[in-house]
Structure formats: C-alpha cells, structure tokens
Amino acid sequence: MTVIRAAISQTTWTGDKDSMLDKHEQFARDAAAQGAQVICFQELFYGPYFGIVQDQKYYRFAEPADGPIVQRFAALAQELGLVMVLPIYEQEQVGVYYNSAVLVDADGTVLGKYRKHHLPQVEKFWEKFYFRPGNLGYPVFDTAVGRVGMYICYDRHFPEGWRELGLNGADMVFNPNATKPGLSNRLWEIEQPAAAVANGYFVLAPNRVGREDNEFGDDAVDFYGSSQIVDPRGNYVGELGSGSKEELLVRDLDLDLVREMREDWQFYRDRRPDSYTKISKP
Numbered sequence: 088m089t090v091i092r093a094a095i096s097q098t099t100w101t102g103d104k105d106s107m108l109d110k111h112e113q114f115a116r117d118a119a120a121q122g123a124q125v126i127c128f129q130e131l132f133y134g135p136y137f138g139i140v141q142d143q144k145y146y147r148f149a150e151p152a153d154g155p156i157v158q159r160f161a162a163l164a165q166e167l168g169l170v171m172v173l174p175i176y177e178q179e180q181v182g183v184y185y186n187s188a189v190l191v192d193a194d195g196t197v198l199g200k201y202r203k204h205h206l207p208q209v210e211k212f213w214e215k216f217y218f219r220p221g222n223l224g225y226p227v228f229d230t231a232v233g234r235v236g237m238y239i240c241y242d243r244h245f246p247e248g249w250r251e252l253g254l255n256g257a258d259m260v261f262n263p264n265a266t267k268p269g270l271s272n273r274l275w276e277i278e279q280p281a282a283a284v285a286n287g288y289f290v291l292a293p294n295r296v297g298r299e300d301n302e303f304g305d306d307a308v309d310f311y312g313s314s315q316i317v318d319p320r321g322n323y324v325g326e327l328g329s330g331s332k333e334e335l336l337v338r339d340l341d342l343d344l345v346r347e348m349r350e351d352w353q354f355y356r357d358r359r360p361d362s363y364t365k366i367s368k369p
Contacts, residue, residue: 089342091232093259093289094118094126097314098333099297100135104148107133108156112163114335119167121337124193125232127172127261129293129314130240131186134176135302136265136295136310138207141216149178152200157189165195170230172237174263176217177202186218186239188263193231201226201237205245211267211308214241225251233258233342236288240264243278243292246285247366253286253355258345260286264294267308275313280321287349289324289340290317296333316340319348 096114101107111128118126130136133156137145150156157173164171170193177187177200186203202221206214225248227236236257242248243262252260260282266275275294283290296312314328316338324338349355 090339091125091342092121092123092337092339093232093291093316094121094123094335094337095261095291095293095314095316095328096126096128096333096335097293097296097312097328098129099295099310100299100302102301104133108159112160115160115163115167115169115171117335118337119169123169123337125170125172125230125235127263127291127293128174129295130174130263130265131176132174132263135299137302138214138217138265139211139299139303139306139308141213145217146184149176149184151179152177152187152189153197154178157191157197161191161195161197164191164193168193168231170232170235172235172261172263174239184218185221186214187221188237188239188261190228190230190235190237192228198228198230199226201239203239203242204248205242207241211306212241225255227252227255227257236260238262240266243282244274246282249282249286253288257286257288258342259289259291259340262290262292264292265310266294267310272311275311279315279317280323283317283319284321284348284352285354287319287352287354288345289319289342290315292316293336294328296329296331319344 204221208215236252295310300307316324
C-alpha cells in the first residue's frame with residue numbers, strides 16, 4: 088500500500104495581499120505539522136477573485152511564474168518538505184497574463200506550470216478581460232508524491248482535458264476553484280467524481296469560501312467552499328469542506344487505488360479515439 092497525505096485549503100479574501108500570503112503560509116505549515124506531503128491552494132490564492140468585475144487595477148496582481156510569490160513558497164516547500172500547487176495570476180510580459188498553477192516539488196524545485204485553457208466570459212466571471220487561454224497543453228509532472236496534473240476551475244466542465252491528464256499518466260489532479268452558487272451547484276457534486284472514475288485518478292478540488300464584500304461591496308458573491316477530495320472510484324475521501332468557513336482539509340490517499348481502478352475498469356484499453364471524429368474539430 089502506497090499512502091500519501093494531501094491537503095487542500097479554502098478561505099476568503101482578507102482585504103490585502105500580504106495577509107493572504109501569510110495566511111497561506113500558515114496553511115502550509117499547519118498541513119506539514121499534520122503530516123501532509125502535498126498541498127494545493129484555491130484559484131488565484133493571494134488575491135480576491137477579481138473576475139467579479141472588469142477593472143484594469145487588478146492587472147497589478149499578476150507576476151512572473153518565477154516571481155517573488157513563487158520564490159517565497161518554493162523556499163517554504165523546501166523547508167517543510169512539501170509539494171505545493173500554487174494557483175497564481177501569471178504575467179508572461181506586461182499585457183500578457185494567464186490564470187496559472189505552478190507546481191513546486193518537496194525540495195523546492197519549480198517543476199513547471201499549467202495555464203487554464205477554458206475561460207468563462209459571463210456575468211461576474213469576466214475572465215477573458217484578465218487572461219489569455221492556456222497554451223501549454225496538459226502536462227503531468229513527477230513529484231515526491233507521485234505524478235501530478237493540474238486543471239483550473241471552469242476547466243472542469245470539459246472532459247477532454249481530464250482525459251488528456253489521464254493519458255499523460257496522472258495519479259492525481261488538482262483543480263483549484265472560485266465557484267459560487269447557482270447553475271454550478273449540481274455540477275460541483277458530480278463533475279469531480281465523474282472525472283475521477285472516468286480517468287482512474289484522485290481529484291482534489293479546493294474552492295473559495297465566503298463573501299468578498301470587503302472588496303466588491305454589493306457586487307460580491309458567496310463562494311460556497313465545500314472543497315472535496317475524490318478517489319479513483321468516485322468516492323469522497325473524508326467529509327467535504329465547510330460551505331461557509333475557512334478550512335484546511337487533510338486526507339490520506341491510497342495510490343494503489345489508481346492501479347486497482349484502471350485494472351478493474353479498462354477505460355483506457357477500450358477507448359476508441361479513431362471513432363471520435365468531431366472532438367478535435369472547432
């Protein structure tokens with residue numbers, strides 16, 4: 088049995104970046120103190136979810152993928168021996184920005200990044216104002232806890248990316264979110280378990296929680312937390328996160344379930360890419 092201990096966190100916007108960075112450093116320290124070997128924070132973890140509005144001032148939250156925030160948490164990862172998934176607002180150059188997740192190994196090595204492919208442009212999710220679509224494919228990285236892939240929030244509605252990550256050999260996929268009540272509630276319940284079963288890996292999905300009215304006033308929405316960790320058979324690993332409060336979830340993952348699920352259900356053997364004539368067409 089190969090068991091690793093994983094953590095995901097959920098919180099709301101404190102009102103300033105420095106305190107958000109401190110809060111997430113404490114999440115990492117608390118997770119490590121509980122024996123966690125890997126942690127993932129929520130989407131755009133050190134700022135508000137600014138997609139609620141379209142305002143140029145939020146461009147200033149972007150920084151390079153090797154910038155001060157990633158460097159700070161890479162040093163922390165090395166100190167704690169903790170693999171980290173850091174969902175950031177990435178600046179490739181001034182005026183070219185991505186919604187990204189940077190992966191840091193337990194020795195502090197920055198292994199690479201994923202850029203969110205699917206960008207919503209609907210009421211209070213004005214992401215195309217802030218980001219370019221991802222262009223790095225669906226990479227999977229060897230880490231101290233296994234083979235890790237990343238997918239971000241709205242991406243989860245698109246099964247093709249989940250499958251790409253499975254085909255690339257993921258043992259676990261982290262899917263950081265900023266998701267609010269409405270049309271998404273039922274999808275939140277079923278999409279992660281469906282992806283885990285269809286692809287035979289663990290899915291770990293942190294979500295923001297609470298109302299960011301300290302930033303957006305009456306325009307703010309209530310993020311519903313309910314962060315979840317799902318095993319390859321589609322079962323929740325432990326309880327869901329709170330629907331209203333900050334929380335750190337720490338769960339044990341038996342990686343042997345990845346092999347067991349894929350041997351019991353031969354979805355990779357029986358798939359028929361030669362017959363899927365429309366999937367890759369615009």
